[in-house]
Amino acid sequence: MRLSFAVPLFLAAGLVAFAQSMPRMTTVDPGSGKAGDEITVAGENLEKTHVSKVYLTDGKNDVLLDLTDQTATSIKFKIPAKATAGRFALMLLTTGKEPKLIEQPVKLTVDE
Numbered sequence: 001m002r003l004s005f006a007v008p009l010f011l012a013a014g015l016v017a018f019a020q021s022m023p024r025m026t027t028v029d030p031g032s033g034k035a036g037d038e039i040t041v042a043g044e045n046l047e048k049t050h051v052s053k054v055y056l057t058d059g060k061n062d063v064l065l066d067l068t069d070q071t072a073t074s075i076k077f078k079i080p081a082k083a084t085a086g087r088f089a090l091m092l093l094t095t096g097k098e099p100k101l102i103e104q105p106v107k108l109t110v111d112e
Helices: 002-020
Strands: 024-029 038-044 051-057 062-064 067-070 074-078 086-094 101-110
Touching: 024 086, 024 101, 038 101, 051 074, 051 101
Parallel strands: none
Antiparallel strands: 024 038, 038 074, 051 062, 051 086, 067 074, 086 101
């Protein structure tokens, strides 16, 4: 009978641990720039064990970013020359057995 109470607790603990390890971007600094400018994204769980790739996306076209630095709380990259002018969301590809593309709630404006 006591085991029946323990199973939901273990399941809940597992879900909380999984949710806490999901990468999340919270800010972009600066919020705009030109090709070649360095951008810093802050957040949580952004290390290489959680995030394998980062893209700029307008919903139709994705531009792969070359990351220059990656830690648990930040990612740095330079805006690529092939990025067109416009407002883009950042999207990341998670690591693991079932990688997922997750569009983040942060935006970057690429100037001409």
